[in-house]
Amino acid sequence: MQTKENIFSLLSEIPDPEIPVISIVELGVIRDVTFDEKNIEVKITPTYSGCPAMKQMEDDVRKKLIENGFETVKINTVYTPAWTTDWLSAEAKIKLQKYGIAPPEESTNDKSFLTGKTKNITCPRCKSKNTMMVSQFGSTACKALYKCNDCLEAFDYFKCI
Amino acid sequence: MTSQEALFNYNLRLGDTSLILAQRLSEWTGHGPFLEEDLALTNIALDIFGRGKALLEYAAKTEGKGRTEDDLAFFRNDREYFNALITEQPNGDYAKTIVRQALIDCFDLAFYSELSKSKDETLAGIAAKSIKEITYHKRHSFSWVNRFGNGTEESFNRLQNGLNEIWPYAGELFEMNEVDALLIKEGIAVDLSMLKANWEKEISQLLAKANLVAPEGTYVQTGSRKGLHGEHLSYILAEMQSLPRMHPTAKW
Numbered sequence: 086m087q088t089k090e091n092i093f094s095l096l097s098e099i100p101d102p103e104i105p106v107i108s109i110v111e112l113g114v115i116r117d118v119t120f121d122e123k124n125i126e127v128k129i130t131p132t133y134s135g136c137p138a139m140k141q142m143e144d145d146v147r148k149k150l151i152e153n154g155f156e157t158v159k160i161n162t163v164y165t166p167a168w169t170t171d172w173l174s175a176e177a178k179i180k181l182q183k184y185g186i187a188p189p190e191e192s193t194n195d196k197s198f199l200t201g202k203t204k205n206i207t208c209p210r211c212k213s214k215n216t217m218m219v220s221q222f223g224s225t226a227c228k229a230l231y232k233c234n235d236c237l238e239a240f241d242y243f244k245c246i
Numbered sequence: 247m248t249s250q251e252a253l254f255n256y257n258l259r260l261g262d263t264s265l266i267l268a269q270r271l272s273e274w275t276g277h278g279p280f281l282e283e284d285l286a287l288t289n290i291a292l293d294i295f296g297r298g299k300a301l302l303e304y305a306a307k308t309e310g311k312g313r314t315e316d317d318l319a320f321f322r323n324d325r326e327y328f329n330a331l332i333t334e335q336p337n338g339d340y341a342k343t344i345v346r347q348a349l350i351d352c353f354d355l356a357f358y359s360e361l362s363k364s365k366d367e368t369l370a371g372i373a374a375k376s377i378k379e380i381t382y383h384k385r386h387s388f389s390w391v392n393r394f395g396n397g398t399e400e401s402f403n404r405l406q407n408g409l410n411e412i413w414p415y416a417g418e419l420f421e422m423n424e425v426d427a428l429l430i431k432e433g434i435a436v437d438l439s440m441l442k443a444n445w446e447k448e449i450s451q452l453l454a455k456a457n458l459v460a461p462e463g464t465y466v467q468t469g470s471r472k473g474l475h476g477e478h479l480s481y482i483l484a485e486m487q488s489l490p491r492m493h494p495t496a497k498w
Contacts (some may be wrong), residue, residue, distance in 0.1 A: 135268075135296025136374055164300065164371035219314065220282035221382060222289040230282065246378045 087154075092118050092125070095153055102141040103225050106184040109142050112173030115206055116163060123156040130168045133226040170245050182209045187231065189245035206242050209234035218242075250308060252428045253366070255328065256435055257305035258318070259425075259471070262329035264298030265319060267350065269486055270337060286386060287343075291364045293379040300372045322492040324480050325473045332415035334479045340407025341401065349416045350385035352448050356441045365433035365468070388452060395456020402457065409453075410461050417466030420445075425471075438447050 096118075097110040109115055116128040127146055131139050139162075147158045170189040173181075178188035187209045205214040213235035221244075223230040228241040271291035278284025301404065302315035332350060337343045358380060361373035394405040420438045429435030453460055489498070 131296065133293060133296065134300060134379060135292035137292070154420075160286070162300075164375045165367070167375040201289075220286060221386060222282070222286040224285070226289055226292055230285075 086122055089118060092120065093151075096127075096146060099142070099145045099149055102138045102145070104181070104184065104186065106180045107173075107177045109146070111174055111177040111180075113168060114139075114142065120155070122156065124159070125155045125157070126148055126159040126161055128161050128163050130163050130166075132168050136226055138225075143169055168246075170243065173243075185209050186228065187238060187240060187242040189243050196220075206231055208236060208238065209240055210238050211236040247424060247428060249432060250310075250426060252425045253277055253434065254305055254308045255425045256429055257301055257308055257369075259286060259328040259330075261298050261301030261305050261315075261318070261397070262327050263333055264294050264301060264482070265328070266329040266482060267333035268292070268294040268298055269482055270333060270335075271343070271347075273337055274340075274343065283340075288345075290383050293383065297372065297376050297379075300375075304368050316490070317387065320487045321494075324475050324483055327475065327479060328470055328473060329475075329479070330415075331418055331467055331475065332412065332468050334475060334482060335412060335415060336478060338408055339404055341404035342392050343410045344394065345405055346412045348387040348391045348452065349412065350419075350444055351380060351387050352452075353416075353419045353441070355380045355384050356444060357436055357438075360441065361437040364435070369434065389460075391452055391456050395458055403480065405456065406458055409411070411456055413461045414465050414467045417464075418470060421466075421468050421471055423471050440478065455471045 091132060093110055093115070096115055097108045099109050101107050101109055101112050104112075112132065114129055114132060116130050118128070119126050127141075127150075129143065129146070143160045150158045171228065174218045181188040187206050190206055206216050206218075207214055208216050208231075211233060213233055215234040216231050217234060218228040219232050219239065221229050223241050227244055229244050230239065232239045268291045271287055271294065274284065274287045275291070276284065278287055292406075298319075299315055302313065306313045306315055306318055313337060334369045335346065355377065358373040358376045362370050364370045364373065364376060391405065394401040421443050422438050426435050426438065430437050
């Protein structure tokens with residue numbers, strides 16, 4: 086019989102399909118698992134309502150669990166509580182930065198994300214704070230497009246929601 | 247009408263409104279005025295698609311006849327769709343798309359904020375998720391209305407023309423029928439009459455800031471609550487549904 090810890094560590098082997106340096110567990114989308122010897126139900130929450138990677142994540146979870154001895158895998162999408170970047174671990178944030186994506190700098194508690202006034206985001210390459218937002222929207226739903234005024238590189242910022 | 251039937255219809259109304267708006271917005275993919283705006287509108291369409299999917303999934307569950315969200319999206323005809331008429335209106339130029347979006351975003355933010363307090367946990371959950379997304383959609387559309395309105399004569403004229411064309415369809419967002427009456431009593435639906443004054447105030451402030459004038463006359467085109475649409479919806483559905491209708495058993 087598996088333990089919950091085992092299962093979470095199995096699921097930690099599954100990378101985020103769009104940001105492969107972090108796992109789907111680190112991303113915070115796996116909310117809970119309930120299981121017996123043969124059957125397992127996984128509660129998963131979308132990062133963004135329309136995130137096209139969700140289907141891929143579900144398929145990956147199903148495959149991983151079947152490979153590890155479960156016979157039926159039920160994926161249950163839950164919307165409450167809504168996913169927030171606050172669930173990204175400190176470790177995941179460092180991985181994002183090393184990968185070239187600026188991690189979310191604020192907590193949603195300060196509500197600055199609602200007014201659109203964001204702090205100066207640190208350039209993930211040269212660490213300068215002299216950066217500007219090019220667009221609130223980037224290459225995927227979860228990112229905004231920024232540019233560093235010092236090293237002149239464009240970079241993605243993982244939006245804070 | 248049972249409360250289950252009312253809830254099914256309410257979910258269809260919300261789901262269809264999201265789906266058709268997203269389908270319209272996605273027509274801009276690859277045609278945006280410049281790259282960042284192309285990405286912006288595509289991202290917004292994606293969020294709204296996701297909301298539509300969740301709502302239609304719930305509609306299918308409420309109906310309880312074994313249909314899926316895909317069955318509802320791809321195998322219903324126009325008379326069985328309940329999307330608000332404003333969402334099926336042609337995109338026109340970018341100014342018209344933006345002003346339509348601003349009118350809808352302003353309504354949606356207030357609407358989903360109220361819906362997040364619904365006694366129906368599924369609707370409340372989807373609504374709470376949507377608020378985060380609509381917040382930045384609204385920031386986007388409002389800021390462009392401001393920029394077009396205070397830009398050049400050309401951008402202002404296009405914005406005013408777009409507003410004139412879309413305005414008669416905005417009022418329908420607040421229309422209520424027996425479905426609303428029944429579900430409001432149960433603490434599930436939002437009383438739309440409570441949202442109107444604030445919407446009007448916010449929109450008139452936005453228009454004033456962009457030097458726009460709301461068209462005179464109070465004519466409101468309605469019909470979607472009964473499944474009555476203009477010709478535009480039929481063309482949207484023809485395009486959206488042709489592939490699954492031709493290959494109904496195909497799997498991705």
